[in-house]
Amino acid sequence: MPKSIIRTTELDFYFKDFKALxxxxxxxxxxxxxxxLGPNGAGKTTTIRILLDLFHSKPGQVKLFxxxxxxxxxxxxxxxxxxxxxxxxxxxxxxxxxLEVVRRMIGAPKSRIDEVLKIVRLTDNANKKAKxxxxxxxxxxxxxxxxxxxxxLLILDEPTNGLDPSGIIEMRELIIRLNKExxxxxxxxxxxxxxxxxxxxxxxxxxxxxxxxxxxxxxxxSNNPTQFLEIKLDNVQKAIEVIKELSYxxxxxxxxxxxxxxADKKDISKIxxxxxxxxxxxxxxxxxxxxxxxxxxNLTKKLDQ
Amino acid sequence: xxxxxxxxxxxxxxxxxYKKTFTFWLLILAPAFVPIINFIILWQKGPQIxxxxxNAWSTLIGFSIDPANFLFPFFVxxxxxxxNNIEYSSNTWKLIYAQPLSRLTxxxxxxxxxxxxxxxxLMLFGTFTILVGLSMRVVxxxxxxxxxxxxxxxxxxxxxxxxxxxxxxxxQFFISQQSKNLILPLGIGIAxxxxxxxxxxxxxxxxxxxxxxxxxxxxxxxxxxxxIWADMASAYKSLIVAVAMFTLAGVxxxxxxxx
Numbered sequence: 372m373p374k375s376i377i378r379t380t381e382l383d384f385y386f387k388d389f390k391a392l393x394x395x396x397x398x399x400x401x402x403x404x405x406x407x408l409g410p411n412g413a414g415k416t417t418t419i420r421i422l423l424d425l426f427h428s429k430p431g432q433v434k435l436f437x438x439x440x441x442x443x444x445x446x447x448x449x450x451x452x453x454x455x456x457x458x459x460x461x462x463x464x465x466x467x468x469x470l471e472v473v474r475r476m477i478g479a480p481k482s483r484i485d486e487v488l489k490i491v492r493l494t495d496n497a498n499k500k501a502k503x504x505x506x507x508x509x510x511x512x513x514x515x516x517x518x519x520x521x522x523x524l525l526i527l528d529e530p531t532n533g534l535d536p537s538g539i540i541e542m543r544e545l546i547i548r549l550n551k552e553x554x555x556x557x558x559x560x561x562x563x564x565x566x567x568x569x570x571x572x573x574x575x576x577x578x579x580x581x582x583x584x585x586x587x588x589x590x591x592x593s594n595n596p597t598q599f600l601e602i603k604l605d606n607v608q609k610a611i612e613v614i615k616e617l618s619y620x621x622x623x624x625x626x627x628x629x630x631x632x633x634a635d636k637k638d639i640s641k642i643x644x645x646x647x648x649x650x651x652x653x654x655x656x657x658x659x660x661x662x663x664x665x666x667x668x669n670l671t672k673k674l675d676q
Numbered sequence: 677x678x679x680x681x682x683x684x685x686x687x688x689x690x691x692x693x694y695k696k697t698f699t700f701w702l703l704i705l706a707p708a709f710v711p712i713i714n715f716i717i718l719w720q721k722g723p724q725i726x727x728x729x730x731n732a733w734s735t736l737i738g739f740s741i742d743p744a745n746f747l748f749p750f751f752v753x754x755x756x757x758x759x760n761n762i763e764y765s766s767n768t769w770k771l772i773y774a775q776p777l778s779r780l781t782x783x784x785x786x787x788x789x790x791x792x793x794x795x796x797x798l799m800l801f802g803t804f805t806i807l808v809g810l811s812m813r814v815v816x817x818x819x820x821x822x823x824x825x826x827x828x829x830x831x832x833x834x835x836x837x838x839x840x841x842x843x844x845x846x847x848q849f850f851i852s853q854q855s856k857n858l859i860l861p862l863g864i865g866i867a868x869x870x871x872x873x874x875x876x877x878x879x880x881x882x883x884x885x886x887x888x889x890x891x892x893x894x895x896x897x898x899x900x901x902x903x904i905w906a907d908m909a910s911a912y913k914s915l916i917v918a919v920a921m922f923t924l925a926g927v928x929x930x931x932x933x934x935x
Contacts, residue, residue: 449776459771
């Protein structure tokens with residue numbers, strides 16, 4: 372079994388009375404791209420800030436590289452590079468000067484600045500003031516400063532947030548390259564499923580502060596043999612009442628269609644019968660293969676709440 | 677990693693941040709403001725101001741200290757605001773606290789740079805004042821600046837003001853560190869200064885008002901035989917406030933659960 376780079380044990384966190392994280396157990400294996408997935412407000416950023424000790428955890432809850440975070444913070448953060456949510460950049464300085472501020476803090480050699488600029492392809496714009504940077508350039512500059520200390524672990528909070536499609540592809544390739552060629556373990560949060568699906572080897576899904584799934588990306592499919600049923604009909608409101616009475620949960624709906632997870636083919640006829648008995652015109656019944664998106668929606672049930 | 681190396685890194689990064697900022701120029705230009713005005717006044721109206729029998733150097737120092745006593749607290753407020761607000765406005769508290777430096781180091785770096793900035797600007801102010809006097813020997817000979825003058829006295833005076841200012845500086849630093857808001861620290865600072873000016877008119881506890889220590893420390897400057905080190909009560913009070921407030925600010929920053 373590979374070494375665990377990040378391990379959290381029964382991690383919980385409160386903002387006053389609000390429980391933001393509830394017994395989070397994460398285990399990030401060495402060399403993985405670990406996708407940390409969840410809807411907005413699920414607790415992703417909170418978890419990441421705890422991993423960097425920006426939010427204080429309790430002793431024993433967080434271990435990085437097998438060592439207690441709180442007791443060895445300075446040493447451990449020396450092996451971690453982080454990009455936290457919207458970029459933290461001194462706007463009055465150039466890209467290169469921004470890196471110099473961080474370089475001075477960590478004591479990396481000067482030559483490292485050119486190296487990281489090259490990795491994130493920012494060399495040509497390095498001497499431009501950061502206030503003139505596009506969002507994509509800011510994100511890449513943030514990534515460059517995370518790479519300055521040549522970390523073994525990269526923690527990236529929504530690295531593709533706000534990027535245009537070509538920026539997203541570029542960032543994705545960069546992340547995969549850092550993992551494959553430079554051997555870095557990457558912990559990556561996102562609320563965009565397809566993003567994670569294209570990169571990650573391992574995933575955790577968090578919702579409302581709880582971990583709904585953790586493990587290999589492939590394992591997600593087999594663990595949840597959920598099928599989805601898509602129904603086209605004339606009276607959606609009435610149909611929803613009928614279906615809820617049968618104690619199913621609706622995962623998606625619009626003016627003509629309802630989608631819901633089902634466990635068995637028999638559910639289809641059961642639902643159809645109920646709908647017809649209630650004088651609802653059913654135009655189409657279609658069961659769909661599970662997609663990661665469907666699994667995600669099912670796990671987080673966000674449309675039903 | 678030992679704390680000395682961490683501090684060196686923290687301070688070096690901290691200083692680099694102010695490159696090409698308003699803060700850097702403020703440190704140089706603000707202390708030059710009053711001396712430049714004094715230079716123009718003495719150059720143009722010197723003979724009307726410095727009459728026969730008056731000591732030119734003492735007059736110049738009096739001319740410097742009075743406006744400085746009023747303007748310097750505003751300068752301190754601005755510097756306290758700038759060193760902390762640079763992190764709020766660029767959203768970089770989380771950047772610096774995610775680096776492999778202890779929170780204590782990061783706090784001490786900022787505090788030290790802040791204190792040194794105040795010290796440097798006061799020493800510059802002293803130097804500029806002396807330069808005004810020396811330049812009068814050339815542009816307005818005969819005012820009395822040819823007389824010898826102890827430069828050490830001027831720098832000692834600046835050092836005393838520095839000590840007596842640390843108290844209010846520490847309060848401003850703490851408030852600016854805690855508040856993202858720009859107006860609140862300025863408001864509290866101005867209220868502090870003005871309230872001192874009111875209570876000093878006759879309230880017996882006015883000497884304990886932290887925003888008045890610097891003014892009280894130089895209060896007797898125009899009297900004959902003023903001794904810089906004779907009355908240090910205000911400077912000591914200021915130091916006590918500074919130790920208390922900088923400790924409080926540090927502990928608050930170290931214990932902050934959420935950044």
